[in-house]
Amino acid sequence: MSLLTRMTAPAARHDVARLVATLLAGPPQPDVRRKGFALPTGPTGLGTSAARITPPRDKAAGAAATVPDLHCPPALRDDPALAEEVNARLVAWAEEIGLYAGRLDRVRAADFGRLMMLAHPDTDEPDRLLAAGKCALAEWATDDYYCDDETMGSAPALLGAQLGVAYAAVDPAHPPLRHAPAVERAMQDDPVRVALRSGFAHLARYADASQLARLHHEVAVLFVGYGQEGSWRSQGRMPAVWEYLAHRQINSFLPCIAMTDAVGGYALPHAEYADPRVRRAVTMASTAATLVNDLYSMAKEHRSESVEFNLPTVIAAEERCSPREAVERSVAVHDELVRTFEAEAAALSLTGSPQLRRFLAGVWAWLGGNRAWHSGSPRYAAASPSTS
Numbered sequence: 570m571s572l573l574t575r576m577t578a579p580a581a582r583h584d585v586a587r588l589v590a591t592l593l594a595g596p597p598q599p600d601v602r603r604k605g606f607a608l609p610t611g612p613t614g615l616g617t618s619a620a621r622i623t624p625p626r627d628k629a630a631g632a633a634a635t636v637p638d639l640h641c642p643p644a645l646r647d648d649p650a651l652a653e654e655v656n657a658r659l660v661a662w663a664e665e666i667g668l669y670a671g672r673l674d675r676v677r678a679a680d681f682g683r684l685m686m687l688a689h690p691d692t693d694e695p696d697r698l699l700a701a702g703k704c705a706l707a708e709w710a711t712d713d714y715y716c717d718d719e720t721m722g723s724a725p726a727l728l729g730a731q732l733g734v735a736y737a738a739v740d741p742a743h744p745p746l747r748h749a750p751a752v753e754r755a756m757q758d759d760p761v762r763v764a765l766r767s768g769f770a771h772l773a774r775y776a777d778a779s780q781l782a783r784l785h786h787e788v789a790v791l792f793v794g795y796g797q798e799g800s801w802r803s804q805g806r807m808p809a810v811w812e813y814l815a816h817r818q819i820n821s822f823l824p825c826i827a828m829t830d831a832v833g834g835y836a837l838p839h840a841e842y843a844d845p846r847v848r849r850a851v852t853m854a855s856t857a858a859t860l861v862n863d864l865y866s867m868a869k870e871h872r873s874e875s876v877e878f879n880l881p882t883v884i885a886a887e888e889r890c891s892p893r894e895a896v897e898r899s900v901a902v903h904d905e906l907v908r909t910f911e912a913e914a915a916a917l918s919l920t921g922s923p924q925l926r927r928f929l930a931g932v933w934a935w936l937g938g939n940r941a942w943h944s945g946s947p948r949y950a951a952a953s954p955s956t957s
């Protein structure tokens with residue numbers, strides 16, 4: 570069955586979505602394997618705004634009800650059976666390695682398997698989605714255990730030291746021989762480090778050396794962002810809006826988005842991934858995806874004991890506006906980023922390689938899957954418990 574026929578949410582919620590989809594999809598490319606991946610077809614171009622789409626099922630109305638409409642693609646497929654398989658295997662893995670011990674029911678309910686199914690519609694292979702899911706959950710756990718959840722032992726004073734050691738679980742440390750056993754013990758005696766190491770080892774089955782090096786870079790940058798947030802937390806300081814936005818580019822879903830080609834079974838050449846024009850488009854998309862998290866996680870963060878950092882809170886503090894107005898302004902920031910990504914990605918798709926075109930279409934698909942997941946995951950439902 571083709572991806573298109575499996576989609577329950579076949580179109581976008583805004584005028585240009587189909588046009589963007591068409592530009593990003595480009596002509597058929599026989600030299601790049603396309604495992605059933607296709608962006609929405611149908612009416613294209615300006616004047617197709619009547620083709621409005623409803624997103625896939627939203628399991629939890631709580632958070633979703635408080636977030637205004639976003640300029641965001643739809644999820645390109647909804648395959649609950651695939652999501653369930655990936656989620657079950659992800660939770661079994663977490664249990665086996667002792668990650669989120671005592672909280673696995675919440676991890677299961679958060680349904681990160683569904684996030685992977687929604688965000689990576691160009692593969693049907695559960696094991697590829699599982700590899701990506703392990704990396705994502707390990708990165709989330711780094712945040713929960715070390716940065717922002719005191720009930721999981723996070724403490725600002727420990728953060729830098731913990732992140733420094735955790736990085737060796739992703740990009741192995743190579744100490745002189747006599748220190749190697751101590752490093753090895755450290756890799757094994759903490760569930761976050763075990764998860765990072767195991768997740769990236771799994772992904773290495775599908776990623777080549779250049780893709781792995783790219784991911785190491787993105788994780789290192791993510792950890793810089795975690796450190797930045799820790800610094801605000803320990804100072805009790807609310808960042809400026811510009812500072813927060815720059816932060817959300819690095820403390821972002823980019824490490825997940827950067828796996829798009831490895832998960833899809835092809836490789837974007839390093840020179841194209843590193844091209845500043847591509848980087849600009851992709852980082853704008855990942856910042857936007859992370860602002861979606863800010864909008865949907867506000868209710869969860871209000872319930873938390875620790876200081877909350879999200880764009881509406883930062884805007885309300887700096888611009889002295891009401892929470893509702895701050896949400897509206899955050900949505901406008903999000904929408905501008907997505908629109909800019911769409912325009913620039915469409916232009917890059919016209920001149921770049923087939924792999925670049927597929928990658929940018931994959932990033933676009935990731936945005937849609939991400940929003941659909943956030944709107945339905947009990948992790949962000951106002952009245953439900955979260956993983957943290």
Ligand SMILES: CC(C)=CCC/C(C)=C(\C)COP(=O)(O)OP(=O)(O)O
Nearest residue numbers: 705708709712820821822824859866
């Ligand atoms: C999966 C991944 C790369 C996560 C890194 C960044 C991250 C933890 C988020 C984007 C989520 O931010 P936040 O700390 O607000 O997370 P929750 O709202 O607690 O899910």
